[in-house]
Amino acid sequence: MTILRKAFAWALGGLAVLMTSASPVHASGDLLVAPTRVILDGKRGTQVILNNVGSEETTYRITLEIKRMSEMGELVDIDTASTSEAEKAALGLVRYAPRRVTLLPNQPQSIRIGLNAAEGLPDGEYRVHMLFRAVPKTNAVTEETATNEVKIQLIPLYGIAIPVIIRKGELSVTAALANARLDQGQDGPLLAFDATRKGNRSVYGEFRVSKPGQAEPLLVQKGIAIYPEIERRKVELQLSPEEASAIRGGEVVISYHDTPENGGGMIAQLRTVVR
Structure with a gap:
């Protein structure tokens, strides 16, 4: 060395x-x-x-x-x-x-x-x-x-x-998802929900939104953290009009996963009907 x-x-x-x-x-x-x-x-x-x-x-x-x-x-x-x-x-x-x-x-x-x-x-x-x-x-000041x-x-x-x-030291954390709903943002429809965290460390990963029985998710949003200074974070995922139509009134699965490089394990999941 x-x-x-x-x-x-x-x-x-x-x-x-x-x-x-x-x-x-x-x-x-x-x-x-x-x-x-x-x-x-x-x-x-x-x-x-x-x-x-x-x-x-x-x-x-x-x-x-x-x-x-x-x-x-x-x-x-x-x-x-x-x-x-x-x-x-x-x-x-x-x-x-x-x-x-x-x-x-x-x-x-x-x-x-x-x-x-x-x-x-x-x-x-x-x-x-x-x-x-x-x-x-910084530019030089000319005489003019x-x-x-x-x-x-x-x-x-x-x-x-x-x-x-x-x-x-020894740290632990758990998370949960709740209150999924469709909102309207400045740039179009949003899928909004509450992500809560308990413990003495942060969580970080990606959200996947899918329909039951479908292999591919409708939406993936990476890089979302919940830091220890808050216990609840309101998450808003931007939707296209087509995605909003597919989600409205039907059952969806919202899952929060660890990053792929850390194994991609499930952090929290919510199955719900979004209105």
Whole structure:
């Protein structure tokens, strides 16, 4: 093991890292990030890969933030002064480097992630969000603009935030689905239902909507989490008019499955008639 690798092999009490090559890639602007979700429950560190797929050299700043999930599934930014003790502990657990990178077009870069010691922390799930944001380029001020006029240029800043989840100790979770109904959203019909969670860790996976006796699901929605700060999340799945017609008034099966790379096991299921 090299000195560099040793520097990032931090421990967290006899546990192991969960990461797979099947983790998806998330894109925003000209930046690709893989994986989109990191779970650490071990003594080994891991890495996230950034790739600049744009046509210009770009600098990115990497920071840690606290976000809380609302009952609608939105991730809300939390000011540092308002963080709980567990959230403050999560910020102190994660170490990463580098914190700023400049990438040429089509140049990948690894961000190494490790953990500080967690002695004294109660068993549980801790979470931060790692934010990757492009740093805007500054243009030189010409004599003409400096003396004759003031120009304001608005530069949009985009970023990608991925959860970094730390699990410590014996954790358990159960989930259930209820109250399925058809709603109308701004972009068309929705299949809405309540997903509830009990326990001291999050759940994450995909929802499948199918008709009894049919092998293929009508609808699959991936990447839906329910984090420990909420016990109930309202899930809304966008439907086409044809899908809504097929579901309305008949029996459907709504199932919540773990991700395929984690075995795809059933988390919860609901058989119901949707009206």
